[in-house]
Amino acid sequence: MRDHGGNLDAAIDAFGGTRDEWIDLSTGINPRPYPIPQISSHAWNALPTKADIGALIDQAKATLSTNAACLPTAGAQAGIQMIPHVLPKGVARVISPTYNEHAASLKSAGWEVAEVSNLSELEGAKLGVIVNPNNPDGSMYSPEKILGISESVGHLIVDESFCDPHPEISVTPHIENRGNITVLRSFGKFYGLAGIRLGFVFGSQIIINTLSERSGPWPVSGPAIEIGARALADKVWQQATVERLKSDTDRIDAMATKAGWSVAGGTTLYRLYETQNAEDAQRKLAENHIWSRIFPYSDKWIRLGLTDGQVNWDRLETALTSQT
Numbered sequence: 001m002r003d004h005g006g007n008l009d010a011a012i013d014a015f016g017g018t019r020d021e022w023i024d025l026s027t028g029i030n031p032r033p034y035p036i037p038q039i040s041s042h043a044w045n046a047l048p049t050k051a052d053i054g055a056l057i058d059q060a061k062a063t064l065s066t067n068a069a070c071l072p073t074a075g076a077q078a079g080i081q082m083i084p085h086v087l088p089k090g091v092a093r094v095i096s097p098t099y100n101e102h103a104a105s106l107k108s109a110g111w112e113v114a115e116v117s118n119l120s121e122l123e124g125a126k127l128g129v130i131v132n133p134n135n136p137d138g139s140m141y142s143p144e145k146i147l148g149i150s151e152s153v154g155h156l157i158v159d160e161s162f163c164d165p166h167p168e169i170s171v172t173p174h175i176e177n178r179g180n181i182t183v184l185r186s187f188g189k190f191y192g193l194a195g196i197r198l199g200f201v202f203g204s205q206i207i208i209n210t211l212s213e214r215s216g217p218w219p220v221s222g223p224a225i226e227i228g229a230r231a232l233a234d235k236v237w238q239q240a241t242v243e244r245l246k247s248d249t250d251r252i253d254a255m256a257t258k259a260g261w262s263v264a265g266g267t268t269l270y271r272l273y274e275t276q277n278a279e280d281a282q283r284k285l286a287e288n289h290i291w292s293r294i295f296p297y298s299d300k301w302i303r304l305g306l307t308d309g310q311v312n313w314d315r316l317e318t319a320l321t322s323q324t
Contacts, residue, residue: 002104005293005303015286023312024305025285026293028135028162028270030241031308033192034231043222056225056232060200063232064185065173069208072220072228076161076186076199077101079211083182083201084109086210087155090126095119097297098131099159119149126154132169133162136272136295136303137265143171147178155180161199164190165242165268172202179204189269190241191231198224245269248306251313256304259320270305278302281323288319 005026008019057070073079084092084106092106096115103113111127119141122128128149133140150156160183163170175181182203188194198220201211212219220228231237245268252271253263261273261281275281278294281302285292293303307316 002100003296004100005305008291011286011291015289017289021289023290023307023315025307025316026291026303027194027305028267028303029189029194029305030192030245030269031306032241032244034227034234034237036193036227037230039223039226043226046222048218048220048222048225052222052225053220056220056229059229059232060185064170064202066202067176068172068183068202069205071201071208071211071215072225073199073201073211073215074197074220075188075194076159076184078197078215078219079182079184079199079201080159081105082211082214083157083207084111086207086214087127090154092127092129093122093125094129095122095131095134097136097295098129099135099161102129102131102157102159119145122149122156123152127157128153128155129157129159131159131161132171133166133267135162136270136293136301138162138267138270138272139265140166140169142169143174146171147174147181150178150181153180155182157182157184159184161186161189162267162269164238165245175202179206182207187228187231193227193231196221196224196227198228242268245306252304252306252316255317255320259323261302261323264301266303270303272301272303274300275302275323276300284322285319288315288322290316290319 008022008024056072061070080101089110091112091114093114093116094103106113146158158171160170172183185200187198249268249271256273261275264274265272278300282292282294295301307313
């Protein structure tokens with residue numbers, strides 16, 4: 001199923017209220033976004049130039065310490081949808097459960113998809129897919145393990161959409177000379193600006209050229225280019241955000257534990273908890289106009305993103321208290 005967080009319309013239909021009255025914790029998007037700078041009239045009025053796009057690529061490569069070829073895309077999702085169409089089809093193995101768009105996009109492109117549970121089961125696959133950190137449980141693989149398994153896989157896709165707060169696990173700096181690894185990076189999640197639809201694909205020059213042909217001459221918008229380049233260069237904001245996210249995950253874990261839930265995993269952008277009954281837990285939160293994420297493959301797991309502002313934290317604490 002291509003079910004996702006962020007489906008607040010469904011919550012409003014079921015439990016009432018207006019969008020402004022809800023706290024949406026169903027995604028893993030940073031609730032305190034990067035401050036949008038003044039955007040030039042050129043970014044709004046003119047088509048992005050090769051120089052504009054090139055400057056964004058250069059900054060992304062510098063920020064992520066890589067010399068691999070790079071293509072900006074309309075979010076990591078655009079890469080997820082394009083890549084299955086440019087590789088020779090066969091059987092793909094996806095470490096699961098994970099973000100469901102990988103399997104859905106592969107099947108839509110004509111691939112046969114097998115779900116596996118660990119890294120070693122990718123060995124011998126024509127195509128392997130790893131989400132690192134994984135969504136929703138936050139499990140992580142070291143770069144050494146990923147690079148090792150890549151030697152026994154035809155092609156490896158590594159989705160690092162939630163990797164920004166965890167740079168030590170990224171393989172992006174290590175793939176310049178590894179033609180069979182393609183890395184997906186999200187911008188909107190860590191920087192809290194999912195609406196500008198910006199992401200990146202890193203990989204071999206051959207696959208980046210092929211994807212570039214499919215995405216056309218203007219793969220991302222002028223405002224996305226300006227905002228993205230500025231944010232990627234802002235090391236002060238990045239470090240402060242990493243520290244805040246760590247503090248906020250401790251805060252929300254303490255609230256959830258007090259409510260009787262146990263931590264089942266997650267990252268510093270979202271937390272996964274085990275409950276007695278996930279549907280019941282989601283309903284009780286929704287009655288307080290707080291939306292969460294549950295999963296069709298687990299009747300106990302519930303995922304919460306982070307919130308921001310004392311009023312919202314107080315509302316969340318009160319709603320979690322009603323769980324007991």
